[in-house]
Amino acid sequence: MEAGYASSFPRVLRRFALFAIAFSVVSITTGIFVNYAYGLTTLGPAAVWLWPVAAVGQILVVLVLAELAAHMPLAGANYQWSARLVNTGFGYTVGALGLLYSAVGLPGIALVGLAPLAATVLGLDAADPLTLLVIAVAALVLAYLVNVIRVQWAARVNNLAVFAEVAGTVALSVLLLVLWATHRGATPDGGHGLGFLGTVNPGTPVADGIVGGALIGIFTLVGFEAAADMAEEAVDARRTVPRAMIVAAVVSGVLGLVALVGFTVAIPDLAAVESSPVPLAAIASFWLGPVLTDVFLVIVVFSMFALLVVAAASNSRLIFAMARDGLLPASRALRRVNAATATPVVALVVSLVVCLALLAYGTLDGAAFTILVGATALVPYLIYLLxxxxxxxxxxxxxxxxxxxxxxxxxxxxxxxVAGLAMLWLVVVVAALTLPEAFRAADYVVLGGLALTGLWYVAVLRRRLRDGTAGLPQADPSSGRERTLDLA
Structure with missing residues (x-):
């Protein structure tokens, strides 16, 4: 029994699998590929030097979370930590933000990130909404199916993703750096802006440019606590989970900087790359040609798929954990773990249905969906802050x-x-993601999500918490031990 809960999962995840889970959720390949254009067009190539700032800030955060993971190795990590440190209502707010993050983030990655790249690699029309929808639906269904069958399958996908990201993105960036160093005469803009911050694009205020440049790291370096979401399936979780989180954050920070420097130094024509819809592909294509560039795109697509796989697993464990404490509608069904597969099948199916519903909404109203996806930049930092x-x-x-x-x-x-410096970093990031006018619409999405959370709390959950049918396991005064919460 762990912290008042009877064991629901077999412990099958070892050290490398846990590291792979954390590393795949951060996914420097996905994050850099999706966000590089934004930093490049706001601050210019010097944006790469703000990556270490984000990396150091997030390493401070992960050190605190690692200590929490060592003390409380439980599924639904941020929810459990917040609830046990403060109270169930506070934990419920943190958990609800986590559900919002996954519900929007997963279909966003599938539709906005993976689908256009997969269509390009397959020679399909990447501008056709129906084609993108079919690819995104297929990717999500397959990612969830992998998780339904067995958690070990999801772990194998993520283990492979580690090698793909390192051998693909990082090795590719180093290769581009070498090619530039040996053929620099062919590229008038190679290395432009790496040594100074004087490359803010005309018309962009310096402060806005710095925020925009920092967003490459801010958007990317999140999610390492996914290893803690899987803690109840980890072998020797109190030791392996904290180490996996810290190592994933440090390795992602170092390798991400190597990749960014390599790609940026190898920029052949700054104006052409900035105007390209996919700047990294334009850089790779100049040096490697179309065939090897397609290989790079395949690696990116696979990294995005691995991210979907592990994010689906993490989200289902959060749903399971909150349902185990009776905090969600239909908690009795959502907290069940299938005896044959040892996975929370109902939670996975519900998570998939929500993702598919938002995916359909995104296809019908792409502008609104873009705003929803934009909210996913803010939500994880609110979770960390709380x-x-x-x-x-x-x-x-x-x-x-x-x-x-x-x-x-x-x-x-x-x-x-450490916690004080991490808190200062998070306050600065949250301010940067809420105060500018460009993020205002996304702020309203987050506020709307919190309002819906509040309605459920007032209408139903407050009564459940008061009468003891929901909430954390309570201490038994006669034994001095925690008892499990019986919702059967």
Missing amino acids: TLGGYLARRKRLRRNDAGGTAPFSLGRAALP
């Missing part, structure tokens, strides 16, 4: 629970400085 706020306010609870020093990972005396 979780770290709970940590700073109630960290004494962790110390009381670990009076014997048994936690395999602890920040010790560095906890408050």
